[in-house]
Amino acid sequence: MNAVLTPKDFATSQEVRWCPGCGDYAILKAVQKALADVGATPESTAFISGIGCASRFPYYVNSYGFHTIHGRAPALATGLKLANPDLDVWVVTGDGDGLSIGGNHLLHALRRNVDINILLFNNEIYGLTKGQYSPTSRVGTRSPSSPAGSLDTPVSPGQFVLGAGGHFFARAIDTDKAGMSHVLEAVHAHTGTAFVEIFQNCIVYNENVFADFTDRRNAANTQLHLRHGEPMLFGDGKGIRFNPTTYSLDVVDADDDVLVHDETNAVIARLLIDLKMPVALGILFRQPVAGYSARFYAEHPTRFERTKSVADYLAGPNPWVVE
Amino acid sequence: MNAVLTPKDFATSQEVRWCPGCGDYAILKAVQKALADVGATPESTAFISGIGCASRFPYYVNSYGFHTIHGRAPALATGLKLANPDLDVWVVTGDGDGLSIGGNHLLHALRRNVDINILLFNNEIYGLTKGQYSPTSRVGTRSPSSPAGSLDTPVSPGQFVLGAGGHFFARAIDTDKAGMSHVLEAVHAHTGTAFVEIFQNCIVYNENVFADFTDRRNAANTQLHLRHGEPMLFGDGKGIRFNPTTYSLDVVDADDDVLVHDETNAVIARLLIDLKMPVALGILFRQPVAGYSARFYAEHPTRFERTKSVADYLAGPNPWVVE
Amino acid sequence: MSKNKEIESVVVRFAGDSGDGIQLMGSQFAVSTALAGRDFATFPDYPAEIRAPTGTLFGVSAYQINLGEGPITTAGDAPDVLVAFNPAALKVSLPLLHPGSLIILNNDGFTARNLAKAGYDTDPRDDDSLANFQVVSADIGRLNLEAVKAYGLSKSEGDQCKNFWTLGLLLWMFNRKLEPVESVLAHKLRNKPVLRDADIAALRAGHAYGETAELSASVRRYHLHSPDWPPGTYRSITGAEALALGVAAAGELADRKVLYASYPITPASPLLHHLARLGELGVATFQAEDEIAAVCAAIGAAYGGMIGVTGSSGPGIALKTEAIGLAVSAELPLVIVNWQRGGPSTGLPTKTEQSDLYQAVYGRNGDTPLPVVAAATTGDCFDMAIEATRIALRHMTPVILLADGYLSNAADPWRLPEFDRYAKITSRDLPDADDGRPAQVHAFDRDPATWGRPWITPGMPGLMHRIGGLEKDIATGHISYDPANHQAMTELRAAKVESVADYIPPQTIELGPDSGDILVLGWGSTYGPIYQAALRTGVSFTQLRYINPLPKNLASLLARFGTVLVPEMNNGQLVTVLRDRLGVDPVSMTKVSGQPFLIRELVERIQALKSEAAA
Amino acid sequence: MSKNKEIESVVVRFAGDSGDGIQLMGSQFAVSTALAGRDFATFPDYPAEIRAPTGTLFGVSAYQINLGEGPITTAGDAPDVLVAFNPAALKVSLPLLHPGSLIILNNDGFTARNLAKAGYDTDPRDDDSLANFQVVSADIGRLNLEAVKAYGLSKSEGDQCKNFWTLGLLLWMFNRKLEPVESVLAHKLRNKPVLRDADIAALRAGHAYGETAELSASVRRYHLHSPDWPPGTYRSITGAEALALGVAAAGELADRKVLYASYPITPASPLLHHLARLGELGVATFQAEDEIAAVCAAIGAAYGGMIGVTGSSGPGIALKTEAIGLAVSAELPLVIVNWQRGGPSTGLPTKTEQSDLYQAVYGRNGDTPLPVVAAATTGDCFDMAIEATRIALRHMTPVILLADGYLSNAADPWRLPEFDRYAKITSRDLPDADDGRPAQVHAFDRDPATWGRPWITPGMPGLMHRIGGLEKDIATGHISYDPANHQAMTELRAAKVESVADYIPPQTIELGPDSGDILVLGWGSTYGPIYQAALRTGVSFTQLRYINPLPKNLASLLARFGTVLVPEMNNGQLVTVLRDRLGVDPVSMTKVSGQPFLIRELVERIQALKSEAAA
Ligand SMILES: Cc1ncc(C[n+]2csc(CCOP(=O)(O)OP(=O)(O)O)c2C)c(N)n1
């Protein structure tokens, strides 16, 4: 823990290779700032990524970094975390890397609750391969591989995470500095798998796909910033209420009894995930429980310390001696 | 449609190779009966499986059958269904085949809503490989690969299915004839992906793991059989009620206002999935919407009929002629 | 002017930032060249980044085209004309040029910032570093903006037109009409009229700039003869386009629908993109969640009676190998296209290589042989797609078709084939369901000549049967653990692949005498440079299209030469196959730089062998 | 009695239903044999089904053991004594026997139903189908139930004891003490006292049955000499047990913890099961969601400084190949164990084969070479696990260790190695973080002798760097698309694997003269039968443990023989490697039946070669 580090200390000499104007730049800045703010150190931090524009991330952070193969970062990060539970292990992935080819590893990292921080840059497109639709692309997305519009119903990252048994789901917008740092600090503090969906603007292949709620000019009415224990208010005098007859969330006037955000409530979290307008941001769901890599050692009698030598084991149960 | 077929018409000459007393036998009988009951025909039915004891299933059904590779049945079935949307395509998988190695394909079959029927035989163990714990095994399961008890939090098939955007989730007990046929007929009638979790008893490696609620002697108090539009009653005079302050389901006396099962309600469905005692059985969630393979053709201008010849395409936009 | 004596041709290279529209300009120049009836070959060479930061060396995007009388089979070793939009583009391209070449520079790109980014301390236009070249530097940026200012575009929008301004200048140099390009533009941008008009204005301005004598003094204009091509209709085509049409053609020849199931990956994605537009030809595409799902969906489609095709590049093919083994075991037809790229691992995604041959021939668990074929040219991608499908259906086996990143992107003129002359594609006749034999036996009643089994598909009455990846009885098709049966099935699978050799054409000599001192044996996309090198050195040349099994006459053909040289864009993988299968030991020439062979490199090596032979 | 002249040994085969406890009985007999100080080799041969339906032919589970004076290196070709619990067991085993062998039958298994299931029209005990054999049929079922009735077990529970009744009888035949087996039982069943006492009662009853003269007339008892083994402590060990200890030993020798990440698959699972119990030796195990996750977790662990090991069989290894390529590119140490089984695809999961050699040596995309080693015997699994790890750490590369289903399950006596004599396992020294060079350069500062880079792991101050699967600059380790650099890196990766040859032992002759007419060259688990065949035919024999790279002296060694015979349990895969690497063309002998070679088969082939040589 080294409080004097600044965001600059987490920058590398490498030239950043994203398209000019890509949302990834803002995310990079926010992460570097958060690392400094939480007092992380480069040597005890590792960024593991798959393949994609998002996955270029590790090259630009002064820490240990591994740009692995497509979709496998959570599995590799699990092994790294088991090898060295003291590391801060961050996984950076994209909507294709994480939810298309990598879905199975995300599922199992989440249900095991491995102590890693997963940042999914969701731009609803395959950027690096030049713009095909992705598993989060909306129905009807026209792309080189879906010239007539895509058929597939997109997967909801939030519903997927909770369905997989995840204990932490948060959301932030690439360029929203405050929202990003609020979420990233919570991620760093969380035990177990923390998962963040970051709405990231791909200006080349999917420009402004999130503009309806990310546009600053109308943010107050389109964004619901959640804070645990605080009422769900947004816009001028609007709020969210649970409707027990329809089992859904209604937008109501602030004075009607508005829901107070309880981030441990999975029922409400799932309704918030599906809320179309306003879009729920911040920590939608959080239930800290002991993580897998911690338990892996804690629950093992010798914590895998070498307390005996192979020499003691060679003979087995029934040896015999020949003179 | 051929109403005169009997369960026997769906049996093959192949010697069934499961362990004596395995729950799979009962499931096989129930499926053969259901096929006859719904008027399926062997030639227009295909069973696709992965690898595992459960996945031996296709050899024993007189229909088209493909025993593929571990975890990949949903992907292969998707291709088959696209090739011939008129087929009844059934996927038979296990908790390991489907939720361990095959999790990603299940996820995407479900979110695409491919018109296939997925039967997951959940015995909470890897049977064919001699009894290692599986992704549905409870924490602390002792097995050859977890002699001190497994650490991993199990995945909940139901939560996974809904989290993946599935539109149909049902449950049945291998030996419960009535429950099985009720569910299987609904599965056959459903458009889109129908997913059934079948509690299957592996007498060799995980005997009686479900006994606490499958035991007939106490079934009335341990099983909640759901019927759309009917109140959630079980045992003698007990029922289920939604508690809007805790957002959970309470067991109450039948006379207190008991929930009426609405199979289209995802909020309640998720609470029912987590209900420990009684265990919710039958169709927990159903929302019929047009399936992927149907839309694949319906939404394509030529339905992929060959309306032109390659000869018409050879020249491209800018041909030139050499005399 | 090209230094090469035999051929009247010119090599032009466009280079700039990824954002400068280099690839578009290049391909438009190729279209114009095609419509002018000149032979040509192109080589798009772009960075892995989508839009690498402007002005950087690694961000340079280039498009090279070799045009003239022909036969032209490569994009050329050394540019005669270089168009460089900024210092980085100049710096990266300079080593390729030979003295005397013409360099056209965009002055407005030579800002202090860009010079610094390219690592130039002094402006190369001012020092003598360009002394050996003929340099024309124009204020392309400024002139272009003037040309388009009428259209009220933003500065950056207007700037986007400068590739057309430059194209106009080039078209003037090559005495080209503007109409064809203009009509292409008019169609492409029909929904963006303002941009269309601006681009056309820029194009005309660039052309006028040349015309109005300001250049004609310094720059010579090229009067290229048109090649004496066999009569026919021609088009410009990339390997990806040709392979897409070939897949559709295979479907038509087999009278079956096609499912192309794939997961995007460089450089395989263009095939998916092209096929996604061929629905009218009975081709459906499915973008799967990963490569494993893609190959499995293709197998499922094949099981259902469609022609199942999947495609990827090395890393994706690696993921497919388990499922490919299933298709071998289940005896189902399947075509797997591998657009090879630089390896290992993620390697060099946008660079070309031939290093997946081991994977194709040997890369599976178990004794799991399958046929492997390779496309030699962009046009050949059409025919080899048909051939691969023909083999898959005839023998009921997966077939791997090897192509590569070069073929995927490069464009060449292509004489349209007489499609009506292509033979239909068939598989073993279906059995009579009522002949009393069990369906399981029907399903595995193989043709002893091809070992292909009847392609019985779900939905057919009376023929219900079960298949899978466990070993099965050679006669009944039921699961069998019998040792002798496993031996027999292993031999059957080997015999099936060997039987393909009975149906493929014998290996023929492409160039040169059919016996002698030196034969150059290539495979895949090295056809172009080897052809030229052989032409210039007078040695014999043959290109392998069928790699497993090898053509039956290959051994005797090789035996007629003193030395066999095998150039490959890998570390010697075909040589392994030849040693293994034929017991020969050819001379290996390898290049693993992510770049195609230069004609020069091959000529030098062949000359060296010649002198050895002479000595 | 064994027909073989050289060796005083007896082959016993137990056969019955999967539910009869055959494997347990066999392994207990092996333990007793071991404790009696006799040499032996075993071969468990069980069906793919967990508990196949009783009485069926495919459901027969068998356990064969060859015991005696030794050297015994196989479970024997033909049983001298067969114990058959039912008609199916008899029918399946009969073809293996030679005339005069002793057959012990359980009358109670010969019900009409079982006879029918086995396809016997008449009871073989009544017709003359067993005429050539010495048959002892006892009411084992009934006698056993009497013996255990005191313990109030259910009929089916009581029946479960009959394998111990039979074991008792066998122990009597071989003059064995009961105590050792009883104490094993006492320990195994300490929590099930009733069952324990019942089993022991059955054991004693079977022994008494032999004793009480009812048999001694008809059955000869075996007095086997004990082998003259080198002094030392011995144990019975399977390949899976030995490999597990080897992995733990490698960790201890490298002074690092080990993570074994795997996904269950036959026949690899036993390694996972054994390692899961070695936590005290610094070994952790991780059961991943699939093989891809397993290899990636192992790579992650290696990246983190643990010894990363993963294991599977062919289909699972296929799924791992993409990630293995990443480890090659990232230059990380990794050990991949492949327990080969019958292929292709799911193939014959419980049968043994060597058909994944192509996959190991050539089965990756890109030019992606890696070292491949193979274990020859059960005990050798211990040493080769250490060797594989040693190579992985020294050269910073993934290493594939080939074993197979036979080795995984078979048990042999093993002389405990002097572990304190084993050399420590090391990797390149770590750099000084403060020597001014950038960490990225430190990370790729390779040892020119081994091309191993320093194993810098996250957590080390001042050495932060980035790695990945894209091609990297040979000096700085940064991403590089430079053509010349890719060429250099490709050559470096090849040179690294070649450099392994500088550290491995030269190939030596196991048996026979070190030059002559015939050399038999084997690899992997064929050691046992080849050893015997060579012994009996007097030809020379050598077994390859290092397959890629090959030992430097192999070429010259092979050159000293007129003919080299290469027997393999595949379709000739090592022969391909030898042709490729050495340009030699040995005689290939293949067997792909899922069964190990019989000594007889090898002897016949060698004799044939000899007469050819003589002729
Ligand atoms: C095994 C494999 N399959 C496919 C690819 C090609 N590929 C690279 S990145 C990518 C998808 C990128 O999309 P996403 O994860 O959303 O990242 P983005 O580029 O949008 O940030 C694909 C398909 C690959 N590199 N490896």
Ligand SMILES: Cc1ncc(C[n+]2csc(CCOP(=O)(O)OP(=O)(O)O)c2C)c(N)n1
């Ligand atoms: C690629 C691959 N990995 C692993 C295996 C080994 N394997 C076969 S079945 C199985 C798991 C079976 O468990 P489950 O799906 O629950 O089926 P069950 O046997 O319990 O019915 C495994 C790990 C395999 N056959 N192929």
Ligand code: SF4
């Ligand atoms: S393609 Fe899109 S996601 Fe990728 S770098 Fe460019 S803008 Fe960013």
Ligand code: SF4
């Ligand atoms: S192992 Fe279990 S699941 Fe498999 S067949 Fe036997 S009882 Fe059924």
Ligand SMILES: [Mg+2]
């Ligand atoms: Mg994306």
Ligand SMILES: [Mg+2]
């Ligand atoms: Mg299971």
